[in-house]
Amino acid sequence: MEIARMFINLKLRVKLLFAFGSILLLSALLFFKFFQTLDKLNAYHSVSEKVDAVNIYLLEMDAAAQYFIFEGYKDSHFHEHHKSPFVDSYTKNLGFVKDELKLIGVTELIDTVSTTKLILQSLDSLDSKFNELIHLFEDRGFKDFGLEGQLRKAIHSVENVSFQYDKADMLMLRRHEKDFFLRKDIKYQKEFNTKFEHFISSVRSGTGGDEQASIIQNLLNYQSLFNNVVDIDTRIGLKETEGIKGAINEDLISLKGSIQSLRTYVKDRSSSFKQYAIGTLIILFVAQLSLGIILTIVYSDVITKAIKELRNAMKSLSDGIFPSKLVVKSKEEIGETKLAFNQLLDRMKAAQEFSEELGNGELKASYNSIFTDDILARSLLKMQTQLVSSSEKQDIINWTNMGMAQLNDILKMENAEIHVLGDKIVKLLVQYLNANQGAIYIVHQKASEHYAERIATYAYNKKKFVDQKIEAGQGLIGQCLLEKSTIVLTDIPTDFVKITSGLGEAVPSFVIIIPLVAQTKMQGVLELASFQKLHPYQIQFLEKIAENIASILSNKKINSETSRLLNEAQQRATQLASQEEEIRQNAEEMQAMQEQLEREKNLMEKEIVLLKSLLKQQLNEA
Numbered sequence: 001m002e003i004a005r006m007f008i009n010l011k012l013r014v015k016l017l018f019a020f021g022s023i024l025l026l027s028a029l030l031f032f033k034f035f036q037t038l039d040k041l042n043a044y045h046s047v048s049e050k051v052d053a054v055n056i057y058l059l060e061m062d063a064a065a066q067y068f069i070f071e072g073y074k075d076s077h078f079h080e081h082h083k084s085p086f087v088d089s090y091t092k093n094l095g096f097v098k099d100e101l102k103l104i105g106v107t108e109l110i111d112t113v114s115t116t117k118l119i120l121q122s123l124d125s126l127d128s129k130f131n132e133l134i135h136l137f138e139d140r141g142f143k144d145f146g147l148e149g150q151l152r153k154a155i156h157s158v159e160n161v162s163f164q165y166d167k168a169d170m171l172m173l174r175r176h177e178k179d180f181f182l183r184k185d186i187k188y189q190k191e192f193n194t195k196f197e198h199f200i201s202s203v204r205s206g207t208g209g210d211e212q213a214s215i216i217q218n219l220l221n222y223q224s225l226f227n228n229v230v231d232i233d234t235r236i237g238l239k240e241t242e243g244i245k246g247a248i249n250e251d252l253i254s255l256k257g258s259i260q261s262l263r264t265y266v267k268d269r270s271s272s273f274k275q276y277a278i279g280t281l282i283i284l285f286v287a288q289l290s291l292g293i294i295l296t297i298v299y300s301d302v303i304t305k306a307i308k309e310l311r312n313a314m315k316s317l318s319d320g321i322f323p324s325k326l327v328v329k330s331k332e333e334i335g336e337t338k339l340a341f342n343q344l345l346d347r348m349k350a351a352q353e354f355s356e357e358l359g360n361g362e363l364k365a366s367y368n369s370i371f372t373d374d375i376l377a378r379s380l381l382k383m384q385t386q387l388v389s390s391s392e393k394q395d396i397i398n399w400t401n402m403g404m405a406q407l408n409d410i411l412k413m414e415n416a417e418i419h420v421l422g423d424k425i426v427k428l429l430v431q432y433l434n435a436n437q438g439a440i441y442i443v444h445q446k447a448s449e450h451y452a453e454r455i456a457t458y459a460y461n462k463k464k465f466v467d468q469k470i471e472a473g474q475g476l477i478g479q480c481l482l483e484k485s486t487i488v489l490t491d492i493p494t495d496f497v498k499i500t501s502g503l504g505e506a507v508p509s510f511v512i513i514i515p516l517v518a519q520t521k522m523q524g525v526l527e528l529a530s531f532q533k534l535h536p537y538q539i540q541f542l543e544k545i546a547e548n549i550a551s552i553l554s555n556k557k558i559n560s561e562t563s564r565l566l567n568e569a570q571q572r573a574t575q576l577a578s579q580e581e582e583i584r585q586n587a588e589e590m591q592a593m594q595e596q597l598e599r600e601k602n603l604m605e606k607e608i609v610l611l612k613s614l615l616k617q618q619l620n621e622a
Contacts, residue, residue, distance in 0.1 A: 030284045031375075037277040038379055044270040045386070047107055050100045051263045056397075057096040058259055062252050064089035065130060069245055071551055073137035075519055079145035082138060094127060104262075112262065119258050126251040133236060133244045140232040147229045151177075154222040161218065163211040168573055169199040175569070177226060182562070184238040189230045196223050289318040310341060396537045400544075403432050407545055411552050418442070418556045422456025425549060426526075430458045433538055435530035436508060440516075441470065441477060442524045442553055452481050452525055480513045480525050486543060487513040490533060510534060514542050516550035523550040523557070 068086035078084040098120060105116035141148045155174065176192035179185070200219050206212060237243025293315065309327075316323035410424045426438045437459035441452035450472040470477045480487050489511040508529040516524035526546060528534075534542075 026284065026287060030281065033277075033281060033284055035379065037281065038383070040273060040277070041270070042386075043107075044266070044273060045390075047104060048263070048266050048270060049390075050104050051259065051266050054097050054100045054104070055256075055259050055263065057093045057100065058252075058255060061090050061093035061097065062256075064093065065248065065252070069133070069248075071519065073140075074142045076143070076145065079138065079141055087134060090130065094123065098123060112265070115258070115262055115265070119255065119262070122251060122255055122258065126248060126255065129244055129248050129251065133248065136232055136236050136244065140229060140236070147225055147232065151222065151225040151229060154218060154225050157218040158215060158222055161211055161215040163203070163215045164206070165203050165215065166199070167576065169195065169202065171569060171573055173199060175566075178562075178566075180230065184233065186230070186234070186238065189227065192226060193223070289314075293318070310337065313341065400537070400541050403541055404545065406432065407548065411548060418553070419455050421552065421556070423458070426456045426458045429526070429528065429542070433528065433530070433534060433542075434532065435528045435534075438526070438528040440524060440526055440549075442557070443481060443516075443522045445522070450481070452477055455524075476511075476513050477525050477527065480515050481522060484515045484517055484522055486515065486539070487511075488539070512539065512542065514546050516546050516553060518547060518550035518554045521554070523553040 064086045068084055068090065072078060072084045072086035075084060078087075101116045101120055101123075105113050138146065140146050141150075143149065144152065155177075158170070172195050173192060176188050176195060180188035180192070196219070200216060203212065203215055203219065235243055237245030240246065240249060293311075313323040406428055407425070410421065410428060413421060413424070416424075422440045422442075426440050430436070430438045438457070439454055440456040442455050443452050444450075452470045452472075454470075470481075472478050472481045476487055476489075490509070492507050492509065492511060509531050510533045511527070511529045512534060514526045515522060516526055526542070526549065528542070
């Protein structure tokens with residue numbers, strides 16, 4: 001009782017100091033908890049970004065490995081120096097993945113040590129298989145390198161021997177060899193070995209001394225080398241799901257699943273912490289509000305009307321309703337308190353309105369400029385900046401991945417004719433980039449000619465673009481053909497290509513010409529024109545997919561050349577068979593004529609003998 005009486009007898013100033021001191025203490029605790037929560041949220045966000053980075057690096061590593069498996073091992077530089085940009089990219093991104101995983105594993109917020117350790121072990125296993133695959137490709141070689149190079153030398157040794165053998169059998173062996181290299185089907189090895197036994201038997205049945213022994217030895221070497229190449233290709237994997245390639249793909253799929261599980265785990269923990277933090281803040285806020293109400297009730301008999309106004313205002317605020325500003329009639333402590341409350345009310349309104357706009361997805365909302373120096377305002381603005389940055393980066397990544405996926409769907413149309421494939425590619429790019437027109441040119445380089453031929457267009461005026469053939473150095477396309485570098489035009493001359501629509505024609509505001517280069521060789525040129533300037537990430541997207549398009553154009557050209565050579569070989573075989581039949585028929589006709597002449601000779605000899613006999617008889621009678 002004495003204590004209560006002493007407390008009641010305290011001066012108003014002391015009571016107010018005590019009351020508001022208690023509230024301010026809770027406010028400080030609330031703000032401290034709020035900023036501590038923001039720090040942890042930033043830490044969770046940092047871990048989440050690292051996991052996303054690991055996912056991106058893993059995708060880059062996957063792309064580099066796939067590029068090397070499909071095309072990189074064919075590069076002569078790889079076989080000469082045992083180096084490849086795809087292998088370097090794979091190794092670099094593998095290092096990034098391991099570094100990020102190690103950082104994630106040592107974080108104190110989340111227990112990810114066991115998970116990251118398993119992923120690192122899987123990465124080591126994948127790396128071991130990929131290095132084994134590299135060694136197999138080095139042993140196998142390509143064209144003039146490795147076992148395939150020795151195979152070519154062996155068959156040339158057979159063809160250069162002067163021993164006479166059936167050329168058709170040799171062509172059939174080469175055909176089975178090429179069929180295996182093109183289709184990667186083990187049945188062609190069986191057909192090759194079967195035909196080989198028939199061929200070498202026919203060679204052994206002939207006579208030729210040293211030349212016969214030489215061709216037999218060369219043929220056996222040729223067969224051995226071919227079977228060795230088949231064995232290595234089988235170990236590598238004739239299909240994507242077989243051999244080391246299949247094991248690598250399975251490891252990559254497993255790694256992607258593990259990374260996705262880690263991402264889900266991190267995001268779930270982050271979400272749980274957010275819920276916990278929000279609950280804690282609400283409890284502290286409710287505790288602060290409750291204390292204010294209790295103090296208001298205790299002081300209701302001893303404080304003035306001004307304090308009651310503050311109490312009513314605070315109660316309204318605690319009920320979730322912003323009260324009207326308090327009327328300030330004095331400049332003493334209560335007046336200053338009202339002014340401070342009004343300012344706090346304005347700041348909270350500004351923070352509340354800004355938070356609601358962010359919650360509604362309006363990431364570009366503006367904060368009230370009067371309160372931008374507020375600690376809470378700076379924190380919210382910093383959070384807004386991070387959200388906007390993350391959203392923009394994610395939008396660009398999603399946009400790029402979607403474009404790559406749509407393009408890959410088109411590039412998988414292996415049986416499509418090159419003009420049809422080109423039309424689909426340029427149509428997709430024009431529509432996806434919101435451009436207005438575009439064209440694809442394929443490069444032809446012969447001994448005396450170097451030019452680009454337009455194979456696909458979208459929204460071009462056919463009357464103004466009759467020429468399908470552009471020489472190297474002629475115009476911007478020809479210049480790009482020579483320099484092999486991207487050309488970007490924003491200051492377009494009035495006599496340049498015009499974009500045509502139903503309302504008329506107009507000069508574009510932006511033109512980009514990108515070389516399509518695969519394995520350092522110019523395969524084609526991509527041209528796009530638009531009324532709007534492309535963003536840097538869109539240009540990077542085009543330059544990134546240019547190599548994919550170039551690889552497809554290169555494959556189409558190689559397939560076309562292979563088909564042409566095969567047709568020529570078949571025509572030669574048919575011609576040789578026809579000539580052989582004609583020689584046989586001529587030999588039969590000569591044999592028949594010789595027999596007829598022999599019969600006529602015998603008849604004439606009989607007639608001469610008869611005439612001599614008659615002449616002799618007449619002479620005797622005379």
